Amino acid sequence: MRGLRSLEALYRTASTSRVLNLFQVYEQNHEEDEYARHPFFQDPTLNRAIFVKHRLRSDETYLMPRSSPVATKIIFPFDKKTLRAGGQSILIGQSGYQATLIEMLGGEQGDMEEDFRLLGVLAKLPSLDPFLLKETLTRHNFAPADCYFAMSTADIERMRSFAGEQIRQLITLAFGGTNNQMSHSIKRMVDAILTKDSESRLDPLRVTLGLDGQQFEDSIFSWKGFLYFKWQFNGSMTKLKSLSVALDRVSLEGAMDKTLDTTITNQRAALKKAIQKAARGCVAILGLYDDAFNDLVEHGNAAAFRKFLLEAPRLFIELGHSMGVMSHITSFWDYRFPNPNRLHMQASEFHEMLTEFLTSLTETTYDDLSRRA
Numbered sequence: 153m154r155g156l157r158s159l160e161a162l163y164r165t166a167s168t169s170r171v172l173n174l175f176q177v178y179e180q181n182h183e184e185d186e187y188a189r190h191p192f193f194q195d196p197t198l199n200r201a202i203f204v205k206h207r208l209r210s211d212e213t214y215l216m217p218r219s220s221p222v223a224t225k226i227i228f229p230f231d232k233k234t235l236r237a238g239g240q241s242i243l244i245g246q247s248g249y250q251a252t253l254i255e256m257l258g259g260e261q262g263d264m265e266e267d268f269r270l271l272g273v274l275a276k277l278p279s280l281d282p283f284l285l286k287e288t289l290t291r292h293n294f295a296p297a298d299c300y301f302a303m304s305t306a307d308i309e310r311m312r313s314f315a316g317e318q319i320r321q322l323i324t325l326a327f328g329g330t331n332n333q334m335s336h337s338i339k340r341m342v343d344a345i346l347t348k349d350s351e352s353r354l355d356p357l358r359v360t361l362g363l364d365g366q367q368f369e370d371s372i373f374s375w376k377g378f379l380y381f382k383w384q385f386n387g388s389m390t391k392l393k394s395l396s397v398a399l400d401r402v403s404l405e406g407a408m409d410k411t412l413d414t415t416i417t418n419q420r421a422a423l424k425k426a427i428q429k430a431a432r433g434c435v436a437i438l439g440l441y442d443d444a445f446n447d448l449v450e451h452g453n454a455a456a457f458r459k460f461l462l463e464a465p466r467l468f469i470e471l472g473h474s475m476g477v478m479s480h481i482t483s484f485w486d487y488r489f490p491n492p493n494r495l496h497m498q499a500s501e502f503h504e505m506l507t508e509f510l511t512s513l514t515e516t517t518y519d520d521l522s523r524r525a
Contacts, residue, residue, distance in 0.1 A: 169205075169279045169280055169281045169475065169476040169479035169480060169483075170204060170205045170279075170280060170476050170477075170479070170480040171202065171203070171204050171205075171280060171480075172202070172203040172204075172274070172280045172285070173202050173203075174192055174193075174198075174199055174200055174201055174202065174203070174300070175200050175201065175202050175229060177192075177299055177300055178199065178200045180299070181297075181299040184297075184299065186297040186298070186299065187297050187299055189297070190295060190296050190297040191296065191297070192270075192296040192297075192300050193267045193270060194263075194264075194266060194267055195257055195259060195263075195264060195267050197228065197257050198226075198257060198267055200228075200229070201226050201227060201228050202226075202227040202229075202239075203224060203225070203226055203227075203274060203280065204224070204225045204227065205222055205223075205224060205225075205278075205279065205280060205473075205476055205480075206222065206223055206224065206225040206243070207222055207511065207512055208222070208223055212243075215243055215246040215247065216243065216245060216246055216247075217245070217246075217247060218245075222278075222473060223243045223244065223245065223246070223275075224243065224244040224245075224271075224274055224275045224277075225241050225242070225243050225244075226241060226242050226243075226244065226253075226271075227239045227240075227241045228240050228241070228256065240256070242256065244271050244272075244274065244275040245275050250268060269292075270289075270292075270294055273288060273289065273292050273294070277472070278468065278469045278470075278471070278472025278473045278476060279472040279473070279475060279476040279479075280476070281380070281384075281475075281476070281479070282301040282302045283301075283307075283308065283311060283380050284376075284377055284380055284472070285301060286301045287373070287376055288373075291373060310383070311379075311380060311383050314379070314382075314383040315379045315383070318379060318382070318445075354368075354372065360454055361454055361457065361458040361461065362458060363458065363461065363462075367461075367462065368461075370464075370465045371461035371462065371464050371465065372461075373465075374461070374464035374465045374467070374468040375461065375464060377464075377468040377471070377472065378438070378441050378464065378467075378468065378471070381434075381438070381471055381472070381475050382438055382441070384475065384479075385434060385438060385475070388475065388478050388479060388482065389431060391482040391485075391486075392427050392430075392431065392478060392481070392482060394492075395427070395481070395482060395485050396423075396424050396427055398485075398489070398492065398495060399420045399423060399424065400420060401495050402489075402495040402496070402497055402502060403495060403496050403497075404416070404496075404497060404498070404499040404502055405496060405497065405498050405499065406498040406499050406500060407499070407500075408499040408500075412499060412500070412503060413499075415503060416499065416502060416503055416506065419503070419506040419507070419510060420506070422510055423506055423509055423510055423513070426509075426510060426513040426514055427478075427513065429513075430474060430477070430478055430513055433474055434471060434474050434475065434478075437467055437470065437471045437474075438471070440460060440463070440467065441460060441464075443456075444456045444457045444459065444460035445457060445460075477512045477513060480512065481509050481512065481513075484505075488505070
């Protein structure tokens, strides 16, 4: 019953940083021409699956060849018209997964070459946030229809505006000129950073920093990720602070003995501390970017920014996992409590939810992130 409840919850919450819900995209857009012309996956069954950044339980770690706390799970609903019948799942990258997936889909290896390439891209992503997902797929020459990316045009423009403000000092340092000239330079620089052909258009910066083609390509993509997460961070922290306050306001219903009451009380306190630790870990990594960037624009220290860019791909992965966990928690909380003035829940269900939140947060190595920063 819990698995079915979770699958229905995945459907209702749609795509998030932890979830890519192609089942819902199909239901809402399958009659549109663009959906038919530009599918996410070529295989129709795979194109209706639900993808989840899944934190491996102790009894699942043996499935993956490498030790990683997170894997990408593919969930196939048993019934293509409803989730009530539940579904079957497989982890991208688990031992023998390609042969198993081909058998599940009834396809042929040669027919799925591009789909397997795309699955590999999804597995390497730290987050399924729509902006980063679209940027990544564009970089790897995939072009699904826009309906697969839930980020609104307004959000994309706000992201671009934020990026412009972030690099204004760099443009001033590099170009100078009048306000009109500077505004034009900022727009060109933002377009260069946020579009597919950024590597060629930013070649002067690559030469200045002494990075080769692949290093620079990976670094610029991670820079996009840092700008996105930095833009996202304040909103996420505001939601997490509200959640921390609301934790104590949830009234519990149903049977609850003294042991469960004590457990939930301890969980509320532990979750607040875990949220604070998560925030400190993200602040520490984002601080690395701020320090390196400020050193470049204020003191002309290109070496510091070069060092950051070389570290950026690794840091981007770690930051992405952390931000993904926090986004998942806040989005599920909003789904479960759409009215902040009506916080009621069965005690056993609340206990399960807090257990999941704590597991997700405590399995992310925020102490390690802070120490590296």
